[in-house]
Amino acid sequence: MKRLLVLLLFFCIVVPPAARASAYNAHPRLVVILVIDQFRGDYLERYHDEFGASGFRLFTDRGAYFTDCNYDYANTYTAPGHATLLTGAYSDGHGIFANEWWDPARKRQVTSVEDDSTPLVGGTAGALGASPHNLLASTLGDELKLATHGKARVFGIALKDRAAILPAGWSGDGAFWIDQKTGAWVSSTYYGAQLPEWVQQFNNSKAADKYWDQEWTDASGSVLGNTARKPGVGFYEIVGGTPLANDYEFEFARELITNEKLGSGPATDLLIISLSANDILGHRVGPDAPEMHAMALALDRQIAEFASFLAGHLGLANVWMALSADHGVAPIPAEARALRIPASALDDGKLRAQVNQALAGRMGKREFVRSADFGLFFLAPEAFGNTPEAAAEQAVGAALVAAGMRGFFTKSQLAQGNAPATALGRKYLHSASPYGGWWVMAVPPPFFVPGARGTSHGAPYSYDTHVPLAFYGAAFRPGAYRGHSEPVDLAATLASLLGVNQPSSSIGRVLTEALASTPAEDTGGGAQ
Numbered sequence: 001m002k003r004l005l006v007l008l009l010f011f012c013i014v015v016p017p018a019a020r021a022s023a024y025n026a027h028p029r030l031v032v033i034l035v036i037d038q039f040r041g042d043y044l045e046r047y048h049d050e051f052g053a054s055g056f057r058l059f060t061d062r063g064a065y066f067t068d069c070n071y072d073y074a075n076t077y078t079a080p081g082h083a084t085l086l087t088g089a090y091s092d093g094h095g096i097f098a099n100e101w102w103d104p105a106r107k108r109q110v111t112s113v114e115d116d117s118t119p120l121v122g123g124t125a126g127a128l129g130a131s132p133h134n135l136l137a138s139t140l141g142d143e144l145k146l147a148t149h150g151k152a153r154v155f156g157i158a159l160k161d162r163a164a165i166l167p168a169g170w171s172g173d174g175a176f177w178i179d180q181k182t183g184a185w186v187s188s189t190y191y192g193a194q195l196p197e198w199v200q201q202f203n204n205s206k207a208a209d210k211y212w213d214q215e216w217t218d219a220s221g222s223v224l225g226n227t228a229r230k231p232g233v234g235f236y237e238i239v240g241g242t243p244l245a246n247d248y249e250f251e252f253a254r255e256l257i258t259n260e261k262l263g264s265g266p267a268t269d270l271l272i273i274s275l276s277a278n279d280i281l282g283h284r285v286g287p288d289a290p291e292m293h294a295m296a297l298a299l300d301r302q303i304a305e306f307a308s309f310l311a312g313h314l315g316l317a318n319v320w321m322a323l324s325a326d327h328g329v330a331p332i333p334a335e336a337r338a339l340r341i342p343a344s345a346l347d348d349g350k351l352r353a354q355v356n357q358a359l360a361g362r363m364g365k366r367e368f369v370r371s372a373d374f375g376l377f378f379l380a381p382e383a384f385g386n387t388p389e390a391a392a393e394q395a396v397g398a399a400l401v402a403a404g405m406r407g408f409f410t411k412s413q414l415a416q417g418n419a420p421a422t423a424l425g426r427k428y429l430h431s432a433s434p435y436g437g438w439w440v441m442a443v444p445p446p447f448f449v450p451g452a453r454g455t456s457h458g459a460p461y462s463y464d465t466h467v468p469l470a471f472y473g474a475a476f477r478p479g480a481y482r483g484h485s486e487p488v489d490l491a492a493t494l495a496s497l498l499g500v501n502q503p504s505s506s507i508g509r510v511l512t513e514a515l516a517s518t519p520a521e522d523t524g525g526g527a528q
Helices: 002-014 056-060 078-087 140-147 161-168 197-204 207-211 243-259 277-285 290-313 333-337 348-363 389-402 411-415 423-429 488-498
Strands: 030-036 064-069 100-103 108-111 154-157 174-178 185-188 215-217 223-226 269-275 319-325 344-346 369-373 376-379 407-410 439-443 448-450 469-472 479-485
Touching: 030 078, 030 161, 030 290, 030 488, 056 290, 056 319, 056 469, 078 140, 078 161, 078 488, 100 369, 100 376, 140 154, 140 269, 140 488, 154 161, 154 243, 161 174, 161 269, 174 243, 185 197, 197 207, 197 243, 207 243, 223 290, 243 269, 243 277, 243 290, 277 290, 290 319, 319 488, 333 344, 344 348, 348 369, 348 376, 348 389, 376 389, 389 407, 389 411, 389 439, 407 411, 411 439, 423 439, 469 488
Parallel strands: 030 269, 030 319, 064 479, 154 174, 154 269, 344 448
Antiparallel strands: 064 469, 100 108, 174 185, 215 223, 319 469, 369 376, 376 439, 407 439
């Protein structure tokens, strides 16, 4: 017994303890965050039994899966969602409250990432530049870079510029998106004077060409669509709305990991992949179409193939993965009405005209609302004369209610934190931003969407706010967690596990219930 105690003491002293999970010593070597553009939280349950063992079920069956994850804001659009996931904040913290907004200085609509000072590289000459300059908060990647003195590498990729740029943050080593016409990968001078050589070689290989003129079939062989070329219609519109677009993104992601040697440095690296195809298709056909079913099953296979690549390249024991989405989507109004659910399409142009007409009766015929985007109405201050901003916004809001909206919140009101102490009031407080000049956010009725065709998102209701949230890796305790969670918890949890500061405006909760019994350790094991 005495000898055994001596041996045990020897091993306690001589055998080094398991390496701590920490960004500073590259445990894990790589964190991959998959963001699916327009992917409702209920899809993972709806199609669970049809998924394979190593795609989505890697997260739902072998990872930490949060079934009740909802955005706690109203502006459920692509740009705010991507910013929220990586900043751990809502729009009132990171500033990105829409995909685009009115810029009073430029006197025109601008996108959330538009930046004239950073021209595009690799794309159409003279095209608008893009950068994260509108972000008002740091991201998980920024905190990784700060903590490791720049040793961590951070990249974002997507078909859309905003979905690649905003997650990568201010200090990202690269963000790549596609030229919508050709499918070639582009970036901007914010990240470098020219594309990395390997990206140039990838584009020069005409990698996008093989995705043209293909048939898209479901598991039974039925043809759901094709990518035949059409005059004047680009890669983004034709290939982008099929599973082939996700194949293309994953192909590029594998090239990036290999050529940038992600996971081989002295600190943990971070890659955010935003898969845009679901959104491009979903707007056209809605969440219940057979095409969306087939898209989910194809993506399940694609995630499994990518996980297999990571296993062979780095070993899954050295990788943490997270899965979420930027927003959900409403059902097609006609399909909801068929079930006797009140639903309809709202025409932003008609609403705008109704507001202008209502105010003209009191103030004369003018353009009081200069642009509108499903619930977000940008005002023309000059049309209101000497009327103060708060009063002008209130007048527009009242006209919107008269036109059928359930309520409204103004920029002035939200800037002062003035909203009812209700769940809805909190969602709109979280949607506030200093950008956009004068504006009003209308509260639409449930199941009402803009446009006469297809469907959309951007409402404060569960079909738009409910998204997946799941983690896979040695640091997480597998299981389905049915308590409340929010997308802001993703960055907070990963920052805590990696031992870096929370992003500057993070309000997320560390999801301690899903952490392994010894979350500070990574033994190099874990599920394979």
